[in-house]
Amino acid sequence: MINTYRALLVAQIQAASAYRVQSILWMLFSVIRPVIFLAAWVAVANSQGGQIGAYDVRDFAAYYICLSLVSNLTMSWNAYDFEFEVRLGRLSPKLLRPLHPIHYSVVENLVWKLTTIVPLAIILVFISLTFDARFRTTPAHLMLFVPSVLLAAALAFFSGWVLATLAFWTTRVHAVSTFWDRAAFIFAGQIAPLALLPGPLQTISLALPFGYILGVPAEILRGGVSVPTALQLMAGQAIWVVVFYFAFQRVWRVGVRQYSAVGA
Template sequence: MISTIKAYLAQAKIGLKVGVKYRFHFLITLLTVPLSLIIYYFLWQAIYAYTGQDIIRGFTFPDLVQYYVLSMIVGFFVWCDVDKWISQDVRRGHIITIFTYPMKFLWQHLAFEIGINSLGIVLQMIPIFLIGFVFFGLAVAPAFNFVMFIVSVMLAFLLAFFISFNVGLSAFWLKKIEGIRRVRRTLLVFLSGGMIPLSFFPQSLQQVSHFLPFEYVRYVPIQIYLGEFSRLGVLSQLGLQLVWIVLLYFLSKAVYKRAFKQFAGAGV
């Protein structure tokens, strides 16, 4: 048991080392943050001025700016390209070397992603927080909300991982999954409230979205930070995140089993 944990920790360390190799990439993408924020800032300033309202769909203008800062933070943290790695390995035929390595496929990939993303905390999350505090009026959340926000973001990462992982597994049948990956990315940005908060959506779409995992990847952690839920509400949202994680975990396991059968039967 302990040796197994040590093995996956070592795998996470590999992810971290690869991340360090690509620190430049992390830092460069960081530059896009102030730019996007400025665009959103002026866009919404114009919208609020045009409508002449102080509150639109429950958001004041400063609230909305805070929303976008938090959206960037969560967006970076939950970024997960595991579907890309899996499909590349399948198409180039490297996947066989992974199957002859004594690690569980799912956990091997999860550990790697945790490793690479943990660098994002230092190189992306903290700097964007600082930018938000200094330039965009991001309020310091109460301790409870802040801690719960962090917990919720971690759960959101797991959710994003399992969604991406399942998309990646489809490569065992489809080989080229660029199209599905694009759909996955769009859904994940749009239905998680990455472009506009979910409360701006039509009622019907909001209702549907409650039954999908996407809003738990971004919208929910942001709302926790902004204090939109009661304490009990926060806990129940975390509970819902957990339920989705468990569901997607079992889905991943079932799909993986079939993917391996597909591979070992056809000998891709």
């Protein structure tokens, strides 16, 4: 398997180099939204004496910088790509190979993140200096952030694949994926830090998987939660990863049997 992944990595890096500009543009697009919300919250905070709840301008800057980094590290677009593979029959050749199609997506996601992390880091450092971001991060938070962001990436990946496999029945999952993304926009901590959401919305964000993908690892990296609270939130991440992993295994086995695209 190691040799297989090495070969896939080499092939994907070569493919990514041909679309380097496109990758950078996608990365910039992923940063624009957090920056817009950062500017909005800074304006609101300044109009209310410089503070909203436990956040001042520097805290908002730190949060949205962390959110941008987490968003880049956890982004997954499987549902959108898989729909076309099923509908156009492109999945058929992959099913004939000994390697599960999910491994190709793992490598594709990994390479995209590796090729965009450096320019993203430069942009985030510039934003941090511009807004004088204040991070409350301790060594313990940094140690917890690594497994937290890995759990968040796994959660985004497997939930994306569960949505993607709905294409076996509908052949079109774009509407479902868009609805999922819109829900994440509200509940994942993008429109506002989870701590500033109204009580019911905050409860929903942590009862559903959305908050564990972006808001939780972003707050851990910022140092916005205590270590015991971070551990509790990471337990929630782990539970949702397990749920979606087994859901994917089940839906995939049933879905492959239902696969009826042209060329299947």
